[in-house]
Amino acid sequence: MIKDLKKYIRSIPDFPKKGIVFRDITTLIKEKAVFKYAIDELAKRYRDKKVDYIVSVESRGFIFGAALAYVIGCGVVPVRKKGKLPYDTHSVTYDLEYGRDTLEIHKDAFQEKKRILVLDDLLATGGTTRAVIDLIKKLGGEIVEVAFVIELEFLKGCGKIKDVPVFSLVKYDSE
Amino acid sequence: MIKDLKKYIRSIPDFPKKGIVFRDITTLIKEKAVFKYAIDELAKRYRDKKVDYIVSVESRGFIFGAALAYVIGCGVVPVRKKGKLPYDTHSVTYDLEYGRDTLEIHKDAFQEKKRILVLDDLLATGGTTRAVIDLIKKLGGEIVEVAFVIELEFLKGCGKIKDVPVFSLVKYDSE
Numbered sequence A, B: 001m002i003k004d005l006k007k008y009i010r011s012i013p014d015f016p017k018k019g020i021v022f023r024d025i026t027t028l029i030k031e032k033a034v035f036k037y038a039i040d041e042l043a044k045r046y047r048d049k050k051v052d053y054i055v056s057v058e059s060r061g062f063i064f065g066a067a068l069a070y071v072i073g074c075g076v077v078p079v080r081k082k083g084k085l086p087y088d089t090h091s092v093t094y095d096l097e098y099g100r101d102t103l104e105i106h107k108d109a110f111q112e113k114k115r116i117l118v119l120d121d122l123l124a125t126g127g128t129t130r131a132v133i134d135l136i137k138k139l140g141g142e143i144v145e146v147a148f149v150i151e152l153e154f155l156k157g158c159g160k161i162k163d164v165p166v167f168s169l170v171k172y173d174s175e
Helices: A032-046 A060-072 A127-138 A157-161 B032-046 B060-072 B127-138
Strands: A010-013 A021-024 A053-057 A075-081 A089-095 A100-106 A115-123 A142-152 A166-172 B010-013 B021-024 B053-057 B075-081 B089-095 B100-106 B115-123 B142-152 B166-172
Touching (some): A032 A060, A053 A127, A060 A075, A060 A115, A060 B032, A060 B075, A075 B032, A089 A127, A127 A157, A142 A157, B032 B142, B032 B166, B053 B060, B060 B075, B100 B127
Antiparallel strands (some): A010 A021
């Protein structure tokens, strides 16, 4: 049994800039048994929750979202950066530490009342996840839960997404 | 049985620019049975090929690569745009129609002689795939095959990757 996923997450100081410790999941996903364990743990939690679609954010989110969607048997809906999705989209623009960013979802991604699981690799300050939730609400989706592989608790991202239940496989309480 | 995957691929004229017909896989991956069928077809082909790692390119490639890796039981290795991977990387720069692009792989992504399946959503002119193959060769990987969900045959991308076997689930012989 692989219980301590943290052992497989590489910590890289000063990336992408000084003072930040980057949590690198490439060392987790390249170990087949560990990647499978992470997906299976999520599948245990969501298999019986009648999820219609997993919404994931490019690009690391796709890695976990697509594998879990296959396993629990639901569709995959991508949220992408501005201009990447080819059809009619809803968009949400949000503030970053420096500047702003825009995320988009296809307007016909799913119908109202569909049950949506949001899955991303990382919860940091919560800005991206807030935008994803707002996009799903524009389409009338019902959010079952918002799940992360890693949560950086000390950044208090949960505070920005109090309207939805949150679950994380791994938590860090400091840099 | 869902045999005609093309029925689930949306064609969008003039995206990302005039004269191009974009093949949109978001309509395929949101249908759970169709997404599963596509992954299962790939799994049938590669399950017994002793694949150690699937190498996929951000970001649509991750969707298929990660799900297939889970199913056939191998690791996932991402190839990303310049500056996205946090650890030491090899990089390859290649020409696009306008300008150039750089792709990177972690230097410690896998060991020499490992058996690698390359999986991406689309083979167009082959420039990106050529770069991915060159990155894998820098690490001494043995390429089992290069697989695509969609191949745009009329763009003759195969001509750029003659040194490896190529497989595609769906082929288009014209725009």
